[in-house]
Amino acid sequence: MNKKSPIWIYDTTLRDGSQGEGISLSLDDKLKIARKLDRMGIPFIEGGWPGANPKDVQFFWKLQEEPLQNSEVVAFCSTRRPNVAAAKDKMLQAILAAGTRWVTIFGKSWDLHVSETLKTSLEENLAMIRDTIEYLQSQGRKVIYDAEHWFDGYKRNSEYALMTLKTALDAGAEWLVFCDTNGGTLPHEISQIVAETIAAIPELKTRDTSKIGIHTHDDAGTAVANAIAAVMSGASMVQGTINGYGERCGNANLCTLIPNLQLKLGYQCLGQEELSQLSPSSRLISEIVNLAPNDHAPFVGRSAFAHKAGVHVSAVTKNPLTYEHIQPELIGNQRRIVISDQSGLSNVLHYAAKFGINLSKQDVTCRQILDKLKTLENEGYQFEAAEASFELLMRSILKPNKQLFHLQGFQVHCNIHQEIDNLGSKALATIKVEVDGKKILEVAEGNGPVAALDSALRKALVEFYPEIADFHLADYKVRILDGGAGTAAKTRVLVESGNGVERWTTIGVSANILDASYQAVVEGMEYGLLLQATSQKKASIIN
Known part of the structure; x- marks a missing residue:
């Protein structure tokens, strides 16, 4: 294949990715992710399985009302059920109601699954593939056929596995996607099987392109390598998820796969401007799914460079x-x-x-x-x-600066009480500081000792530094540095503060967690005031 030929990126974050442990997407989450992927110019976005749950139904309805601008949204479903005509299968009616131009259907390639999972004959499985694709085509849909467990099926019974592909191709499937569903195949096997399949079914590949896609899972830690091996052996569609989200060990990580294909191997996946959205998109989507970004992820991680x-x-x-x-x-x-x-x-x-x-x-x-x-x-x-x-x-x-204030001391009291239905707690902080020779004593309440301390300190200082009223604590992290010391261990506290425009992180370390927290909170205020002073200085110079 010409290395400058396009690779069609197929994102399944909203379906396969959402099956990852710890991920639960609301309807609003799915729409936000879909629109972000659309702005990135991802050609295909798999939205879910219409009819599987109300949320997926609503998702496709929403996109009918406000269609994507650049991407094709794809509905996902299995082949019809055994011994039920496709035209009468209610599952397929839900697919048609989703209103998408493209539909992805998965079918069984592995004879073990036909007999053990579907509990039907090998002949009926072929009929299910053929009937489903022909019916969807008759209803004006373009079909992508996912050959589930393709590599395992091929290794066990290549003759039958090839029959399932030929059936899908003859029925009119636009794409045939080879799925390493169990994620245990290695790159050299991927290359060999893709090459052997193309040799057995020459019509899969023309001179300039192919009808072959690849879908890999990361159970052996080789999902990205496997997808690259498939592309180099003839595949021209790559399926994966943002940040590699997915069931068990995840799917092929598009944030790693796309740069490797485009920047290393010369394939065209995204436009240059769209490619430059990859890192911020990775971090945004990690926030939407409520998982911490992987700072050490290749290419897009905060620590990658x-x-x-x-x-x-x-x-x-x-x-x-x-x-x-x-x-x-x-x-x-x-x-x-x-x-x-x-x-x-x-x-x-x-x-x-x-x-x-x-x-x-x-x-x-x-x-x-x-x-x-x-x-x-x-x-x-x-x-x-x-x-x-x-x-x-x-x-x-x-240049040692004048201290904002001098701490005279602080105390924090926690009141934990048991109620009938829940355990509640409140903290009360008392702080005494000196500013410009004036001593101030303040008391504040919070839902925890650090919140109470922060509130009391703000009350004491806001008269002298009004800008503090705009600062807020955005995040709070605690790390025990020497766990072997038990409760006497030294503690590191990181506090992220913000003013609605910028965010900054400060640190405190002490054997006393409140002392460490106090250090980080105070420095957060000091840095916020420094930013404010710097901003005002720049503004005065401009004016």
């Missing part, structure tokens, strides 16, 4: 090719220089430039910053996850 070791940072700032296999911007990602105890002066200089601080290797303070960084990281701090705290650290060493 992160550089931590001083030698690496020094090299990559001179020439990114030294430690990057592609330009991160091509898939909408970006280079990150991570600050840690493994950093060198190059890391410090990178962050100084990022923060708008003039600094050179000759500056004594550059070494002071690096030494302080390594000391704190040895104590349990982790600045790669809290860049706001590192900027505050740098600025405090370069």
